[in-house]
Amino acid sequence: MIHSAHTETPLPAVRDSPQTPGMHESSLRRLQRRAIETLCAGVVVLTLLGPVRAEEPPAPDGEFSLPTAETPAVADPVTIDPFIQLRGAVWRTKAGIVFLKTPIGLLTLTSKTTLKDLKASQEVYFWVHERHSIVEIRKRADGSLVHRYLSGPMTSGTDTPRTLRWWGPDGDQTIHVGTQEERLTDYREGDPLTVEVDETNTISGVHDLQYDLQISQTPPAGSDVQLLLSGTVSKLKSNFVFVRTPIGLVMLNSKIGIPRVKVGQPLTLHIDHEHVTVSFPSTETPIPRRSASPTP
Incomplete structure (x- = not known):
């Protein structure tokens, strides 16, 4: 048997063709530039195709918009004379006598039939x-009514029989005789x-009631x-001025801002919250002027 001899001819080794360093760096820069351009183009396309939203930037932490402050309505000046609006706390009590501390001094209520x-x-x-x-006497805890006394001239109701008409802080009110x-x-x-009335403005009793006011502060x-x-x-x-008024004799402490006065002098006291004003109405009778035109 004849065997053929197989001779393998080795192939020459293939080597990478040598390249200069400058050409290699140039190729890398071109690839990076193309990648960046492709990425930017994609972002632009997504931005154009995406929904358009108008949103305000969120407020920084700890900041917020304050609501516009409303200017409180200015109450009309008091023109009724006499007029008093007070709120007091029970200080001392006796049979038929109640001493009340108020922001301007002592208010005393007396009665033989109530209190x-x-x-x-x-x-x-x-x-x-x-x-x-x-x-009006109310519980401080919940504001519920204990007593309400109305004093004034008896005035019959005109629209409804067996009723009386009375002034109230919110306007005239109808009182039922009951x-x-x-x-x-x-x-x-x-x-x-x-009279004393209940929460339905129905008379529950007829009483006597007096009050005394001292304005000391x-x-x-x-x-x-x-x-x-x-x-x-x-x-x-001393430091006190006694003034005879339509509601009786009222004692004023001159320290509230009353200047030097004399007996018989008219005086008007106006208190608006913490503001105190004392005025002296003129009592001088105007002298009539003579006419410049000749008397016919």
């Missing part, structure tokens, strides 16, 4: 409007009358006080 169950946990709201006055019609037979139209800032009171100086004693 026998007032407590230190109650507060009193007090109004005077010309010949009318109102005393079961007290017999007690009112001794009163005539215009007679001074004090300037009310603190923010006090809910309104007062307009005119009278005539009747007495001077």
Whole structure:
């Protein structure tokens, strides 16, 4: 058997063709530039195809927009004389006598028929409007009504029978006689009358009620006080000025801003919250001027 001899001719080794370093770096830069251009083109396409949204940037942490502050309505100046609006706390009580501390001084209520169950946990709201006055006694804890007294001239209701008409802080109010019609037979139209009413404005009793006011201090800032009171100086004693007014004799401490006065001098006191104003109405009679034209 003849075997053929197989001779493998080795192939020459293939070597990478040598390249210069400058050509290699140039190729890399071209590849990087193309990649960046392709990426930017894709971002532009996505931006153009994406939805358009108008959003405000979020506010920085700790900052927020303050609401526009509303200017409080300015209350109309008090022109009714006399007029008093006060709020007081029970200080001391006796049988038929209650001493109240108010922002301007001591208010004393007296009665022979009521005011026998007032407590230190109650507060009193007090109004005077010309010949009318109102005393409301409420629990300080929840504001519930304990007593409400109305004083003033008896005025019959015009629209509804067996009713009376009374002034109130929110306007004229209708008062129902209820079961007290017999007690009112001794009163005539215009007679001074004090009644107690319940939450339905129905009379529950007929009483006597007096009050005494001493103005000894300037009310603190923010006090809910309104007062307009005119009278005539009747007495001077130490630092006190006694003024006779339509609501009786009122004692004023000169330290609230009353200048030197004399007995018989008219005086008007106006208190608006913490502001105190004292004025002296002129009592001089104007002298008539003679006419320059000749008398015919």
